[in-house]
Amino acid sequence: xxxxxxxxxxxxxxxxxxQGLKADGFGVPSxxxxxGFGNSKQFTGIRFNYRDHHVEKVNGINFTLWQxxxxxxxxxxxxxxLGLIPGGKTLRGVQLGVLGVMGMENVSGITVGLLGxxxxxxxxxxxxxxxxxxxxxxxxxVNFGALGLGAGEDxxxxxxxxxxxxxxxxxxxINIGLLGLGAGSDxxxxxxxxxxxxxxxxxTGFTVALLGxxxxxxxxxxxxxxxGLGAGExxxxxxxxxVAAGSPxxxxxxxxxxxxxxxxxxxIAMAVGCVRIVDDKMQGSLTGVAVSSCNWIKGEQRGLxxxxxxxxxxxxxxxxxLINIAKNNPKGAKVLPFVNAHF
Numbered sequence: 128x129x130x131x132x133x134x135x136x137x138x139x140x141x142x143x144x145x146q147g148l149k150a151d152g153f154g155v156p157s158x159x160x161x162x163g164f165g166n167s168k169q170f171t172g173i174r175f176n177y178r179d180h181h182v183e184k185v186n187g188i189n190f191t192l193w194q195x196x197x198x199x200x201x202x203x204x205x206x207x208x209l210g211l212i213p214g215g216k217t218l219r220g221v222q223l224g225v226l227g228v229m230g231m232e233n234v235s236g237i238t239v240g241l242l243g244x245x246x247x248x249x250x251x252x253x254x255x256x257x258x259x260x261x262x263x264x265x266x267x268x269v270n271f272g273a274l275g276l277g278a279g280e281d282x283x284x285x286x287x288x289x290x291x292x293x294x295x296x297x298x299x300x301i302n303i304g305l306l307g308l309g310a311g312s313d314x315x316x317x318x319x320x321x322x323x324x325x326x327x328x329x330x331t332g333f334t335v336a337l338l339g340x341x342x343x344x345x346x347x348x349x350x351x352x353x354x355g356l357g358a359g360e361x362x363x364x365x366x367x368x369x370v371a372a373g374s375p376x377x378x379x380x381x382x383x384x385x386x387x388x389x390x391x392x393x394x395i396a397m398a399v400g401c402v403r404i405v406d407d408k409m410q411g412s413l414t415g416v417a418v419s420s421c422n423w424i425k426g427e428q429r430g431l432x433x434x435x436x437x438x439x440x441x442x443x444x445x446x447x448x449l450i451n452i453a454k455n456n457p458k459g460a461k462v463l464p465f466v467n468a469h470f
Contacts, residue, residue: 151165152166152167152176153165154170160172161173162174164176167182167185169182171187172187172188173190174190177193179191179195183202184203184204184205185203185204186205187205189204189206189207190209190210191214192211192212194212195215197216203215203217204217204219208221208224210225212224212229212240213229214228214229215231217234218236218246222234224239224240226240227240230247230248232246232247233250234250234254234262235250236251238253238254239255243260243261244259244260245259245261249265251267253269254266258272258275259272259273260272261275261277262278264278264279264280265278266284266286267281268284269285270282270284270285271286271288272287272292274289274290275292276288276292277291277292277294279294279295280295280296280297282297283297284300286298286300286301286302286303288303288304289305290307292309293311294311298310298315299314300317302314303317306320306323307321307322308323308325309324309325309326310326310327311327312329313326313330314334316332317333319334319335320340321336321337322338324340325339325342328342328344328345329344329345329347330345330347331345332348332349333349334351336352338352338354339357341358344360345360345361346358346361347361347364348365351368353369354368354370355371356372356373356383357372357374359374360374361376363376363377366383367382368384369383369384371386371388372386373387373388373389375389375391376393377391377393378392378394379393380394381397382397383397384398386400386401386402387419388401388403388404390406391410391411391412392412392415393413394414394416395415396413399420401419401423402421402422402424403421404423404424404426404428405426406425406426406440411426411427412429413429415431416433417432418432421434421435422437422439422446423438424437424438425438425440426439426440427439428443428444429443429444430444431444431447432444433447434447435449436452439455440455442456442467442468443470444468446466446468449464451467452467
């Protein structure tokens with residue numbers, strides 16, 4: 128009996144809601160507040176409608192089966208939005224969609240779409256999309272997309288994309304993309320990309336990538352990569368790479384399985400294969416310590432190099448190895464075994 132009664136009530140709600148599309152709907156005890164059915168333009172209370180069209184404002188509980196008909200504009204909904212794909216111009220409060228949630232402009236609060244959740248503008252709060260979650264503007268808060276997570280502008284907070292996570296501008300906070308993580312501008316915080324991680328400008332914080340991590344300008348902090356680390360301008364901090372690490376300017380402790388390279392290297396550079404300084408119009412330099420099989424300093428070495436072969440165009444320090452070459456030494460001391468020095 129109860130089951131039949133529930134089905135009848137649901138059917139009545141849908142029927143009344145569908146009929147209400149042609150008018151402004153109605154409510155009990157008032158057309159603008161209480162319990163409403165149909166396409167009421169403004170309503171406060173509990174409202175049922177099949178699909179909103181040119182609705183202005185709803186405060187309370189808005190139950191709509193399908194996304195709004197409006198291609199532009201739409202309703203401002205404050206409270207609880209429920210349905211298969213509830214939506215509106217601006218959604219504030221709790222939004223729960225069986226298939227998805229759609230905000231034409233801004234969405235704020237707790238938003239859950241079992242398949243997807245999105246906003247044309249900004250999303251703020253706890254935002255969860257079963258497959259994907261995204262915003263044309265910025266996303267701030269706790270953001271999760273089982274497959275992908277993205278924002279056209281900034282992504283701030285705790286950000287997790289099952290496969291990928293990224294933003295057109297900045298990504299800041301705890302940022303995890305199980306396959307890839309990226310930002311068009313800056314990437315800042317705890318940054319983990321299962322395969323790759325990068326930013327068009329700067330990467331700052333604790334960064335981990337299974338294959339490679341890079342920044343168009345500066346990478347700073349603690350960087351770990353299974354294969355390579357690189358930055359267009361500077362690599363700064365503690366950098367560990369399974370194969371190679373490099374940047375025009377390298378500062379800090381840099382360790383790689385095969386090679387470390389740069390134009391200006393300051394600190395400690397270590398590699399199994401080679402530490403290589405490239406002379407860029409006589410600007411190449413090593414200041415600190417280089418340890419590898421071959422330390423090839425095509426420029427000025429200020430400090431200590433330890434390896435099988437050590438080479439420096441201009442030595443101001445000490446070389447320790449089987450073969451030590453200092454081009455600025457006198458003729459008989461340019462190539463020496465075991466130790467070479469110039470001060």
